[in-house]
Amino acid sequence: xxxxxxxxxxxxxxxxxxxxxxxxxxxxxxxxxxxxxxxxxxxxxxxxxxxxxxxxxxxxxxxxxxxxxxxxxxxxxxxxxxxxxxxxxxxxxxxxxxxxxxxxxxxxxxxxxxxxxxxxxxxxxxxxxxxxxxxxxxxxxxxxxxxxxxxxxxxxxxxxxxxxxxxxxxxxxxxxxxxxxxxxxxxxxxxxxxxxxxxxxxxxxxxxxxxxxxxxxxxxxxxxxxxxxxxxxxxxxxxxxxxxxxxxxxxxxxxxxxxxxxxxxxxxxxxxxxxxxxxxxxxxxxxxxxxx
Numbered sequence: 001x002x003x004x005x006x007x008x009x010x011x012x013x014x015x016x017x018x019x020x021x022x023x024x025x026x027x028x029x030x031x032x033x034x035x036x037x038x039x040x041x042x043x044x045x046x047x048x049x050x051x052x053x054x055x056x057x058x059x060x061x062x063x064x065x066x067x068x069x070x071x072x073x074x075x076x077x078x079x080x081x082x083x084x085x086x087x088x089x090x091x092x093x094x095x096x097x098x099x100x101x102x103x104x105x106x107x108x109x110x111x112x113x114x115x116x117x118x119x120x121x122x123x124x125x126x127x128x129x130x131x132x133x134x135x136x137x138x139x140x141x142x143x144x145x146x147x148x149x150x151x152x153x154x155x156x157x158x159x160x161x162x163x164x165x166x167x168x169x170x171x172x173x174x175x176x177x178x179x180x181x182x183x184x185x186x187x188x189x190x191x192x193x194x195x196x197x198x199x200x201x202x203x204x205x206x207x208x209x210x211x212x213x214x215x216x217x218x219x220x221x222x223x224x225x226x227x228x229x230x231x232x233x234x235x236x237x238x239x240x241x242x243x244x245x246x247x248x249x250x251x252x253x254x255x256x257x258x259x260x261x262x263x264x265x266x267x268x269x270x271x272x273x274x275x276x277x278x279x280x281x282x283x284x285x286x287x288x289x290x291x292x
Contacts, residue, residue, distance in 0.1 A: 008090060008124040008271055012066040012117060016045045016059045017052060018080040019096075020072030026096045027052070029071050029107065036111070040118070047083055065089045067117060067271075071107075073097015074190075078246045081147050081268060090124060090269040092117055101189060101285050104272055113273070122271040127186045127202055128226060129264040134243065134251050141257070145264050146245040148187030152232060152259065153179030153212065155242040155252070160215055162235040167228050174235060177214040182207060182230065182261050186268070187246075189286065197221045202278060207261070226263040233258055 015037055020026040030052050034044045045059035046052045059065065062084050070077045070093045077093050084091075093103030094110050105113045116122050132150050134142040154161045164174040183192035185200035188208055193199060197210035198221060209230065210221040224230060234241050234255050243251045243259065253259060282288035 004274075005123040005125055007120055007274075008117065008122055009120040010066055012042060014043045014045065014065050015067045015069060016047065016062070016065055016080075016083075018047045018068060018070050018072070018076060018083065019050065019052070020076045021050070023072065023096055026071045026076075029094075029096070029110070033069065033071070033110065033114070037114075042118075047079070059083075062087045062089060067092060069114070070094060070103060071096050071110075072103065073100050074102045075247065077102040078147060082246070082248070086129075086145060086264065086266040088266065088269060090271050092122075092271045099285055101281070102186075104276070104281070116273070117271055121274070123274050123276070125270055125272055126267040127270070128184050128205070129266065129268050130182065130184055130207065130261055131264040132243070132245060132250075133260040134253060135258045135260060136256060142243075142251045144245055144250055145266075146187075147184065147268050148190050148246050149181050149183040149192060150259075150261060151179060151181050151191065151212075151244040152241050152253075153244065155240065157240070159239075161239055161241050163241070164233045164235055165209065165222070166231040166233070167224060169231070172222070175211050175214055175219050176216065177211040177219065179212040179241070180232065181210045181212060183210065184226075189282070192221075193286075198223070199282070205263075207263070229260060229262045231258055231260050 017030045019030040037044050046056050048058045068080050068091045070080045094105045095103035129145050129147050131145050160176045162176050165172040181192050185202045185204050188200040192210050195210050205226050207226045208223050211219045240254050
């Protein structure tokens with residue numbers, strides 16, 4: 001039997017609140033939460049590009065934080081992940097969006113959950129992330145990470161792109177498709193699932209590579225151990241592809257570039273209630289197991 005995940009026992013003194021920009025309700029709740037935390041002598045900060053209350057300053061050093069509270073949907077959650085940029089600070093996600101697969105807590109349960117966090121009674125969980133490098137010969141052009149996925153896509157052109165896949169410098173195959181998705185177990189229920197890829201349990205140490213609309217019946221998703229380094233190259237002179245990480249465009253690559261993907265050295269941290277059931281989440285959010 002697996003050991004129970006540790007509880008997050010750290011004294012919470014500094015918190016950043018990140019709220020859904022398009023939601024007046026999320027802003028109102030952020031203001032109320034900031035006041036509530038302040039009354040408990042907790043220093044509250046905002047995201048660098050958001051404003052909660054005049055007295056709330058944008059966070060200057062995310063490394064000094066003890067907790068990030070997200071009020072929004074999965075897009076807002078991923079914005080908070082980008083803000084942390086690999087710093088080992090846990091996130092408590094509160095759903096004020098539509099699907100809310102990453103934001104596990106209901107809005108009506110916000111204050112009881114924060115009380116549990118302050119008293120050290122929530123589980124500290126980890127999720128793998130991926131580190132992406134764009135290389136041009138020996139030169140490193142770009143480097144960034146992602147919690148959900150990297151998408152290599154054809155962009156505005158109407159032509160399929162031809163992508164070669166290499167693992168630890170061993171050639172695997174080449175795929176003609178609209179693009180490829182490289183997903184973590186966390187991201188396997190996002191674009192990867194919509195493209196016909198498999199669901200990976202979040203505790204599996206693996207990455208899945210799923211072709212997007214491949215021009216071959218034999219092109220199927222690949223599951224690789226996440227300790228391997230996967231390399232992608234665009235084949236065909238004049239062909240360009242767009243790289244998108246967690247929904248944000250990061251770079252454009254061509255035939256002389258290589259895209260390297262591997263598990264990031266830093267895992268993502270988040271808080272959840274003790275005894276949470278991942279399969280209940282699948283049933284609630286994705287109607288897993290229901291008949292059409």
